[in-house]
Amino acid sequence: MTPDAAEVVIGTGEAVAFWILGPVALAGALGMVFSRNAVHSALWLVTTMLSLGVFYVIQSAPFLGAAQIIVYTGAIMILFLFVLMLVGRDSSDSVVETLRGQRVAAAVLGVGFAALVGAGVARATEGLAVIGLGDAGGDGNVTAIAELLYTRYVLAFEATGALLIVAAVGALVYTQIERHPGSRRGQKQLSRARFLTDDRPQTLPGPGVYARANSVAAPALLPDGRPSAETVATGVEAQQVEQMPRPTGREQLGSPDAALGTMDPAPLDGPAGDRR
Amino acid sequence: MNLWAASDQPTLEDFGNDVWWIVLIKVVGVFVVLVLMTLFAIVFERKVVARMQQRTGPNRVGPRGYLQSLADGLKLAFKEDIMPALADKPVYFLAPVLATVPAFLAFSVIPMGPTVSIFGERTPLQLTDAPIGVLVILACSAMGIYGIVLGGWASGSTYPLLGSMRSAAQMISYEIAMGLSIVAVFLYAGSMSTSEIVAAQADGNRLDFFGLEFTGPSWFAVLLPVSFVIYVIAVVGETNRAPFDLPEAESELVGGFHTEYSSLKFALFFLAEYINMVTVSALAATLFLGGWRAPWPISIWDGANSGWWPLLWFFLKVVAALFVFIWLRGTLPRLRYDQFMRFGWKVLVPTALVWILVVATMRTVSREADLSTGEVAIYVGLPAAVLVLGGLLLASRSANRDTRLMAEEASAGAVHASDPEPDVLPPAGARRRPTGGPSRAEGGYPIPPMDLTVPPSPRIRRESTDTGTAVVSTGRRGTATIEEDGDA
Structure with missing residues (x-):
């Protein structure tokens, strides 16, 4: 190229950014390869991609940089993470080699490929002048x-x-x-249908809450004391709840404080208190 | 516009050549503004929601309770920092930082005012700007997702993981709608830089309606109403605010992604959420509400858009936008997750795409055919509006009809139309839900027994064994008493 074009100087800011971000990007790439945990690998890759995005911005391509960060780092890598997180936290790479010598071969070939590409790029760009964008x-x-x-x-x-x-x-x-259209009733349809037929427009009552059971299988009691089968969820066998005897009145319970055990000691104010 | 006002409007060339101490002042200023806005927003939210719910709200700390969030923040800092045993430590530590840093970063391209003089240096009231200013904000919000997603994953617990999965899907979906809503603004402003978008909304919109000339509003909220509505809905989803706060739905997920976090790490998440709220409010003001420029009746006054006054208009607009966030939270119930995603993908995104098409068509027609504003509105806008409204009417009628038919069909079949579908849940044993329950006429619904009494406290037993008195029974005083006296 022309000699005067080669005199373009790389600015200090650009040089500083390059010497900081270059190692970071490289570290990200290496970390991505050597991490055992898949999520950690993805994070290292994110680091590299972010550095690349900043590189683009420095190289007077701000739109490309923003697109790199928004699309690749922001959307695609998040989707990667989404899948990786579903795999589970403890799924790390196995250290057992299934093919003998695979690691060594992969390392040799990888380094060789990197050298090949690096040499090719270096040769191709050797005499090129920096003209900026x-x-x-x-x-x-x-x-x-x-x-x-x-x-x-x-x-x-x-x-x-x-x-x-x-x-x-x-x-x-x-x-x-595949679902036949109209075969599944939505919330809206069900709600309308309920108003059209049922005498119960609202939801079914919940199960009973007793002193000795609050299971979904414990039916609630109707006013006359019968258990209500409606209150038990479908697919659950109704349970017989052992009832607490029902004490009634002050005669048996003493003062409310004594009954609740909230006052300590309970004041001697009734037959129950007397007996203590 | 006079010459003075024109020189106040910063252009892209005005950025990037400030003295270092001006830059430092601006950076610290943005930081302080964001932290103060967060403190204010929390108290403001609590007070406004309280008023909406007929309560008083915080009223103890400071004058009228306005220092409550400061006290809460201090308390949070002194809480125990818990590291869950199952946590992935580096990522757990990194996540709140990843959530907070981009939140602060995004505000750097928000224009808060015109060119002003700081200690003799003339500089725009904006940290920096770029030809792709708005994309910087989008990139920062995209990075902010990592904080939430990784925080949920690294906690090593189920609820946070579910919360972070939700947020990953939700924020990406709503970011698409948000980005699409902004495209129309880019088309109209002819730029992606925030300061130039503010400049594009500067002085009126000269309308020529069949010979009738007048100056219309130039806010993009008025010119591009559909974009504005989509943006507002999308950013509520993007910032995880009610009614779209599914990643931290407390009735379903305890606290969502930050369940396991405490102390300063939790505070950072909290800070990030509120800063994001402030940022999207500021972006709404910048893109759609004229930025720092004074609203119409004030803008008649010449000095309204110069000097430090615009800072006031800007923050009034931001607070108004924050109020809308709070209003939504106080009013709307949380959406179901599937409905929420369906709304994002099947309503917001297609609407935004069609709207971009309409806007682009109108602009092309007006340029190519050399038509005036009024003619374009008549020939393109009106048919498009009629077409869309007609389509919506037909769709809603047919949907209503389908619903009615299905409901009638369902009601004809069973007594309980709400019976679950047979393939969903197998019948238990020999019993399906009986249909012969008591009807409303027979005696009503199950109610607790009228003579319900609270059982005696188990603490009494402990007390009696401690004292070692001669209680013969198992120690349950209540039981013993009743056995002696018999059930009344």
Whole structure:
């Protein structure tokens, strides 16, 4: 390239940001590979993606940086986490090698691949001059991207959009449960139906609460003392509750404080108190 | 607009060349404003909700109880910091920080006023701005989700996990609706920078309605009402506020994602939630309510939009938006989760998409055909509105009809229309729910027995064994008494 173009200096701020974020991004990548816990791996990946987002912003591509953070870090990685969290907390990678020598081979091949790509990129960009993106944007970064997307690359853009829509719809179709339309009554229909037929527009009464049972299987009592079968949930066998004898009146219980045991010692004010 | 006012409106070139101490003042200022707004919002919320519920609200600490949240914050700081045994320690520690930092960060691009003079330096009342200003806020709110999701996961407990799962799904869904609602604003303002969006709402909207010229309102809340409504609904979901507070629904999930948190970590979550509320309120003011510019009757006064006055208009708008949040909380019951998600995906997102289409069409038509505002409204806006309203009318009629038919069908079949579907729950033993229960006429509903008495306290037994008096029975004094006296 031209020699004067090569004289473009990288600003101090950019250099500082690079030397801080570069190691962070690299650490994120390594942490992602070496973490045993899947969620920790995902978090390390988030670190790398965030650093990349900031890199884009520094490289005069603020829109790309924001999109990177909003779409990749914000939406896609959260969905990843969503799935990983469903897997369970204690599911870590097994340390047992199922294929003999797999780790070593993978390490060697990985390092080799990295060297290959790194060397290739280094060779390709060796003589290139840094010209920055200042004038590549034309009328600003956002406007330039919009212009390219909707003129030169409009077909690719539309095709990608169509592909994604098809994928999403396909996933929906595959996971959908076939249900005959109108076969399931919703809350609204049930509520209306209840008012049309039943003499009970509201919900069914709850089970009984006794001194010795508050189980859902304990039926509530009707005014005449019979257990009410309606109060027991469907699918539960009604339980016989051992009743407390019902003491009545002051004669047996003494003062209210004594009966509740709230006063200590209870004042000697009744037959029950006398007996203590 | 006169020259003085024009020079007050900051442009993108005004940012990024402040002296370092100005930047420092602004950073500290934003921090202080957010913390103060949080303290204020908590007391304000409690007082307003109390008034709505015919209560007094906090009235003990400070004048008229206004220092209550400060006292609560101090108390929170001195509480025991609990680390659950099953917690994933680094992530558990990181989560509240991840929730709080983006919340603070988002406020940095909110314009709070015009260019003012601070110690002789002329600088905009806004920490910074970028061509993608609003996207910075969206990115920060996207990062804030991590705090909640990871906090719930790292607690190692079921309820927080459920809360964080809910919040992950909810916040992503509602962020889509929120982003789509803002698109129309971008189209009208021609920019994504917050200060330029405020500038776009600056001075009236010259309308030409078939030769009749007048100046209409220029707030995007008036020009783009559908966007505004969608934004308001979406941010309530995005900030996990009632009626969309499903991640922390206390009747279902104890405390939701922060159940296991205490002390300062919990305080950070609390802070983040309220700061997010303030931020989205400020963004609503910026995008839809004219930003820091004075509302109409005040804006007649020339000095209203210069100097430090706009700070007042801005915070009045923010407090008004906060009041709406509180109002919603005081009024509406929490939605069921499936209804909530259905509303987001099947109502908000499609409506926002159709609305963007309409807005873009109107703008294109007015540009291509060189029509005036009134003509565009007549030729494009009116047909579109009629089409949408007609569609909604038809849909609601058909839905009502379906409901009626289904209800009649259901009522014709069973005595109890609410019987669960047979495949949901198998009948227990030989018994299904009997249909022959007592009817309303027969004697009404189960009620507690009229002579219900509270059983004696078990503490009495302990007391009697301690004293070692000659009680012959099992120690239950009540039982013994009754056995002697017999049931009356």
